[in-house]
Amino acid sequence: RKEVEQDPGPFNVPEGATVAFNCTYSNSASQSFFWYRQDCRKEPKLLMSVYSSGNEDGRFTAQLNRASQYISLLIRDSKLSDSATYLCAVFNSGNTGKLIFGQGTTLQVKP
Amino acid sequence: DGGITQSPKYLFRKEGQNVTLSCEQNLNHDAMYWYRQDPGQGLRLIYYSQIVNDFQKGDIAEGYSVSREKKESFPLTVTSAQKNPTAFYLCASREGAGGELFFGEGSRLTVL
Numbered sequence: 167r168k169e170v171e172q173d174p175g176p177f178n179v180p181e182g183a184t185v186a187f188n189c190t191y192s193n194s195a196s197q198s199f200f201w202y203r204q205d206c207r208k209e210p211k212l213l214m215s216v217y218s219s220g221n222e223d224g225r226f227t228a229q230l231n232r233a234s235q236y237i238s239l240l241i242r243d244s245k246l247s248d249s250a251t252y253l254c255a256v257f258n259s260g261n262t263g264k265l266i267f268g269q270g271t272t273l274q275v276k277p
Numbered sequence: 278d279g280g281i282t283q284s285p286k287y288l289f290r291k292e293g294q295n296v297t298l299s300c301e302q303n304l305n306h307d308a309m310y311w312y313r314q315d316p317g318q319g320l321r322l323i324y325y326s327q328i329v330n331d332f333q334k335g336d337i338a339e340g341y342s343v344s345r346e347k348k349e350s351f352p353l354t355v356t357s358a359q360k361n362p363t364a365f366y367l368c369a370s371r372e373g374a375g376g377e378l379f380f381g382e383g384s385r386l387t388v389l
Contacts, residue, residue: 172319174317197375198375198376200377200378207365208382208383209367209381209382209383210320210367210380211380212377212378212379253319253320263325263327263333264322264325264335265310265322265378266322267312267319267320269318269319270318270319
């Protein structure tokens with residue numbers, strides 16, 4: 167089993183739709199969680215950190231479920247510009263500083 | 278401006294040649310990382326370093342080597358022992374424990 171798993175998609179949604187991605191992790195000692203956005207042939211850029219209490223930034227909401235060991239990303243009112251690959255990343259300090267990425271979920275927002 | 282600089286951006290090499298990818302950061306970050314990304318795939322960790330003069334293997338270290346002689350520099354050598362080196366290589370740094378990673382723009386290596 168991979169340490170961090172995502173559904174690769176692609177998720178094809180119309181503009182204005184709400185879409186949600188999940189990311190599961192296998193190590194219960196994991197402590198820090200992130201969502202990154204990656205555009206085609208570019209480097210990943212931080213979208214959001216994921217806190218235990220959840221956090222929201224405009225149309226984006228991230229949540230953590232420690233009991234079920236997954237994090238989620240919700241995008242409301244999708245825009246064409248949201249089309250990208252979304253990578254989750256899990257940092258396990260008990261694993262000496264490794265930050266592990268999922269394979270990414272591709273989102274395609276269509277007019 | 279503070280950031281991470283990777284060079285070269287594009288690199289072509291012949292089979293059997295070693296090549297070194299440069300990564301320099303002026304963010305004063307302690308930890309630095311090298312990831313590899315293949316088309317349609319996520320990032321796989323090659324090596325990482327949490328302090329100067331120390332580094333650890335990631336999940337796919339075979340065929341690669343690194344050094345960390347200075348805090349701001351973490352070069353990656355792709356050796357001839359790496360059987361499938363064509364990929365997008367990303368360097369990143371992190372300030373403290375549990376913090377986010379900041380990435381360079383990447384180096385795209387093609388083996389001819």
